Amino acid sequence: MKTQLSKIHTPVLLQELITHLQVKPNGLYVDCTAGFGGHSQQIANKLKSGHLTCIDQDINAINHLNKLFKNNNKVTVVKDNFINIDQIVSQQVDGIIMDLGVSSLMFDDPSRGFSYSHEGPLDMRMDEQGSTTAADIINNYSRAQLIDLFKKYGDVRFPNKVVDAIVQYREIKPLTSTIELANLISDCNPGPLARKHPAKVYFQALRIEVNKELDVLTEALVKATNCLKKGGRLCIITFHSLEDRIVKNFFKEASQTKDLYGKDVPLSKMSNPKFKLITKKPVVPTEKEMEQNRRSHSAKLRIIQKI
Ligand SMILES: C[S@@+](CC[C@H](N)C(=O)[O-])C[C@H]1O[C@@H](n2cnc3c(N)ncnc32)[C@H](O)[C@@H]1O
Known part of the structure; x- marks a missing residue:
């Protein structure tokens, strides 16, 4: 055991x-x-x-x-x-x-959507009966709300580029998967791979917001x-x-x-x-x-x- x-x-x-x-x-x-x-x-x-x-x-x-x-x-x-x-x-x-x-x-289970390195739904609810998923936030919060969220809970100093990319993307189709979002964030932060994946802090902010x-x-x-x-x-x-x-x-x-x-x-x-x-x-x-x-x-x- x-x-x-x-x-x-x-x-x-x-x-x-x-x-x-x-x-x-x-x-x-x-x-x-x-x-x-x-x-x-x-x-x-x-x-x-x-x-x-x-x-x-x-x-x-x-x-x-x-x-x-x-x-x-x-x-x-x-x-x-x-x-x-x-x-x-x-x-x-x-x-x-x-x-x-x-x-x-929870983190390692792709179906829960907490991990930016596994394909899964943008969910992140600890309680599966919770009312709001990460996809709801990504697809429905205003540009200003998303900027505020990533600054406040992800400690991202300049999230505007990522948020603009999210807003542009969701005009064509809603973001629904973890890898879709992680790739979009990576594309906005090109350059040599840093020690931390650039999506880490964005995912942290979303998780905090989803679960209040x-x-x-x-x-x-x-x-x-x-x-x-x-x-x-x-x-x-x-x-x-x-x-x-x-x-x-x-x-x-x-x-x-x-x-x-x-x-x-x-x-x-x-x-x-x-x-x-x-x-x-x-x-x-x-x-x-x-x-x-x-x-x-x-x-x-x-x-x-x-x-
Ligand atoms: C870090 S794990 C705890 C691990 C545990 N101490 C052990 O040794 O297995 C955190 C757990 O807290 C639960 N949790 C987090 N926030 C909660 C909340 N507000 N109410 C109830 N459970 C919560 C999560 O679902 C998760 O299972």
């Missing part, structure tokens, strides 16, 4: 996350992005009378988790978006984890922290700078004392912070992990604890 699982998806920062989560045998835990169960399995192994709720919005992950935990009554599997965590858990919990983004299996990843994360952080017991920990692994910035700023804000009167009033009354920042600097993978798992390169683990 171990070899099979690592072929599907190698969990990132596994030992570091499990150590920081401080799993209690009788505790209650939620894995918001259970995927193929790499982190969940380690948590479940440490439970005696405790319980783990595994959430994922991807049907393939859910089918896998249902098989993995079939005979384990300490684990419940829920297909949902973790933005609904407050409705999924019925009582406060000892620990919540998020390992954000897509799984290797940053909005979902922002709202879920508030809900997840409300779901923690005193002493409970929230551990989050991010893979790109935009989501890491959201987590970093939220954790910083939550663990600061605040002047309850505000800075315009001469009196001051400081509030006690509700959270303790466990990681002043993020935990990052070792050289060895990075060598063994390319996907781990950009991973950052941040943790806070409710006081």
Whole structure:
């Protein structure tokens, strides 16, 4: 089972996350992005009378988790978006984890449309019932909306040439395949092959928009922290700078004392912070992990604890 699982998806920062989560045998835990169960399995192994709720919005992950935990009554599997965590858990919990983004299996499955190097439909929905696909965005957003999207979520400084090519192309026929879009982007960025494929950042931006990843994360952080017991920990692994910035700023804000009167009033009354920042600097993978798992390169683990 171990070899099979690592072929599907190698969990990132596994030992570091499990150590920081401080799993209690009788505790209650939620894995918001259970995927193929790499982190969940380690948590479940440490439970005696405790319980783990595994959430994922991807049907393939859910089918896998249902098989993995079939005979384990300490684990419940829920297909949902973790933005609904407050409705999924019925009582406060000892620990919540998020390992954000897509799984290797999703990324490597051409039919999901996440990869710019495999022919597939321009889809990119993590939840196959989601209302908007990448093709909907590419074919229906205005020129200005596309420019804004690639700047904001792809960090592309000058996306105009690519966007103009998309707009011209779709006047003749809609863009429907990953390779069609990847080639169009490459044609706008000629020259020697750079270290990164030029389509990478455009695909990243589309994926974030299709799945509303940053909005979902922002709202879920508030809900997840409300779901923690005193002493409970929230551990989050991010893979790109935009989501890491959201987590970093939220954790910083939550663990600061605040002047309850505000800075315009001469009196001051400081509030006690509700959270303790466990990681002043993020935990990052070792050289060895990075060598063994390319996907781990950009991973950052941040943790806070409710006081
Ligand atoms: C990086 S993988 C997690 C891998 C997992 N930790 C493991 O060890 O197998 C991320 C997973 O989170 C899921 N996911 C991402 N955003 C989600 C959301 N908002 N709600 C529910 N699941 C989400 C994806 O479907 C994917 O399966």
